[in-house]
Amino acid sequence: MTLPATSEASSSSVRPDRAASLPLGRLLVRTPGALPILTFVAILLVWEGATRLFGVPSYVLPAPSRIATGFDAVSIERWSTHVWSTLRVALMGYFISIVVALPLAVLLTRSEVVNKALYPILVVIQSTPVVAVAPIIIVVLGSGDAPRVVITFLIAFFPLVVSTATGMLATPRELIELSRSLRAPAWREITQIRLPFAIPYIFSALKISITLAVIGAVVAEFVAADTGLGFFIQFSTSMFRLPEAWAGLGLLVLLSLILFQLVTVAQRAFFPWSLPRSPR
């Protein structure tokens, strides 16, 4: 440890990752967030350099510095209106997905009749390209938040249903037998055994669905909206203000990332036992 230069050869023979045993590599690996941020900065630098070097026009690919000025061209108030509009629809669709999907998954696993009757319909809904249905939904439900929330819901709920049902059916047989041998009420078998056992599955789906919810909100805005990041990107593109469109896209990605991280943090905070533990 005190002589990294000489110990490097011996330690790298046991460790597969040679860079991690160099002092700088070790520092980077140990500092949380250091490596992804460095990678990101490197990509931005290459991007900036390449667009300048090859003179790429900004409507093809604006340099990061041009995107920054595009971001500046729009007031913070307008940005926050767009962000809030998209966020609101995504979150509403997401929460409705959860509220619908969990009971639905319970029903699907409890009753053979419900399973046989509903599951094919769910698959049909999932197989229907929501993007194609979106204009119809807008016509039917008008131009408020409602149609956009419905579109978001349709895109986000299916993984939740399938994962929750799978998790509930993956409960060890012995625990179900224990529950039956205790003659406990059936609803406690669900709340105290099956649903908790499905938590890791539910969180996998929650992570997928939150990003799908953002996609759903944007798709809805593409079809009919006068606000929101999806609307803004489409509008800016049609006005040939590409740097602004890229700035909107950047915010959208950031929004998605933050929401995804919030789900991850919630899992770590409330269900630490459900995190995967095996070494990579």
Next chain:
Amino acid sequence: MPADLAPAPGPAATPASIRFDRVGQIFDTETGPLEALRDVTFAIDRHEFVAVLGPSGCGKSTLLRIIAGLIAPTAGQVEVFGLPVTRPRDDIGIVFQKPTLLPWANVEDNVVFPIRHTRGRVGSADRERARKLLSMVGLEGFERRLPDELSGGMQQRVGIARALLMDPDILLMDEPFSALDALTREEMGFELLRIWEARPKTVLFITHSISEAVLLADRVLVMGARPGTIVEDDIVPLPRPRGLETTKNAVMHDFAGHLRSLLLKRAA
């Protein structure tokens, strides 16, 4: 009044703990009917420790699940304490092959789980009993640990404490130590005997280990496979209490040899 007219209290008057009368079990499977048990008849006395020994797939676990009231036999009669088994009973505890604890609950919460599961809430008296049971199975100080942080043997101790929580009269054990390493397995066997001697219970202990059956049980039922039937019913000729010295006993080796030849003959 002559004493022999009134039912005298005590073991003589109590009906057998568990009684099987020509029990058969046929399962409907996708490949057709599967006969798991045929014509199984035996009786187990109160506080008797009986081992069921047999090759895998001989219907040992089916036998246990029938007693637990989890499956209804397709033929014959099953009685527990003189009453036909129609559904699970309160006075039966089950220890499974895998400890199958709740991964999100700590050791103490896992032990009191049967109470939370049936009554919805857990009182301080229940927790007190759980802690006593945990110290009895040698897990004092581990109450707040998660199952994940325990070894396989410790997890199975938690499973045993959980099965003992309701102080059942009958303890059903489905190859409880088969997932453990040989040393831990032997140690757990002696531990179980100690618990059983402190709190006598009727124990039905399913195993495929001859030495485990001989070392622990008063009586060994040997099962043959396909369909599962009882092929031998022997009293274990070893004195109690049993311990490490018992394993060196010549009688034990003779008896184990007798069971082994029986199982090998069936397999051949």
